[in-house]
Amino acid sequence: MSAKRVNTTATARLRQDYLRIRKDPVPYVKAAPLPSNILEWHYVVTGPENSPYEGGTYHGKLVFPREFPFKPPSIYMITPNGRFKLNTRLCLSISDFHPDTWNPAWSVSTILTGMLSFMLEKTPTLGSLETSDYTKRQLAAQSNTFNLKDKIFCELFPEDAERIREDIRKREEEMIESTRQAVQNTNQSSSNRNANGGEDRNQGLIGSAISNILVIVGLAVFAYTVKYVLRTIVE
Incomplete structure (x- = not known):
């Protein structure tokens, strides 16, 4: 009692x-x-x-x-x-x-x-x-x-959980946009170099190769980052 x-x-x-x-x-x-x-x-x-x-x-x-x-x-x-x-x-x-x-x-x-x-x-x-x-x-x-x-x-605390998810989504969108801008700037720079009459063919080829490498590296870094973030959330 x-x-x-x-x-x-x-x-x-x-x-x-x-x-x-x-x-x-x-x-x-x-x-x-x-x-x-x-x-x-x-x-x-x-x-x-x-x-x-x-x-x-x-x-x-x-x-x-x-x-x-x-x-x-x-x-x-x-x-x-x-x-x-x-x-x-x-x-x-x-x-x-x-x-x-x-x-x-x-x-x-x-x-x-x-x-x-x-x-x-x-x-x-x-x-x-x-x-x-x-x-x-x-x-x-x-x-x-x-x-x-x-x-x-x-x-x-569902409101806090949703706020955190939204923050993560915003960071992912920012990473995507940042990578897109970097690739776009690299491609534009490469196009400008190739259009310059003062550069010879070899310089154009080298610049194009470097641009392609930078694009590949940028995409690889972005893919790894997104994969890490998602893995962290799921685990």
Whole structure:
């Protein structure tokens, strides 16, 4: 009877938190529970401007105990980020590593705001990493395609998943246009050289051969790039 009452309390509180975070979103943060288990929430953190995480999207999860809000949740990061280890319980003042500092009045919004604040710091803790800002920026650039591989991310945050797909499509179109322009410019340059009466036949042949080589190289680089992007998304 007691366990049922505690579980009902946790469920009611988490439903209230979900309504609150939807009505009053937290900057840079989204969160939603699993449809099948309200005790497991997934969140998405968008890298703040002027930080090493800018442009990145970071997926993680919160696992709440049945005694919530009287006991704190476990906090995990799923997307490579350079600040936290992956799929590892993080030792934060708002996590289950420190029940002595936990405040039952803290909501999901409070937890995620605190987690983001700690992410932007460099204070070491159990579950944290030490990496350069360059590494963090590299991981930020790779984070979006990484998240598309995660089924839960795509199901709980469909708008973010579609935004990422659209960004990838735009980059592919830009690569196609860039390659097309390069080939067109090369062909035009070759035509101009061949039309110049001051060049002899050998020079014309050499210029044409070079142009053809550049066209082939350009197409090969483009094909490899598109293949890599698509393979990254599918894997």
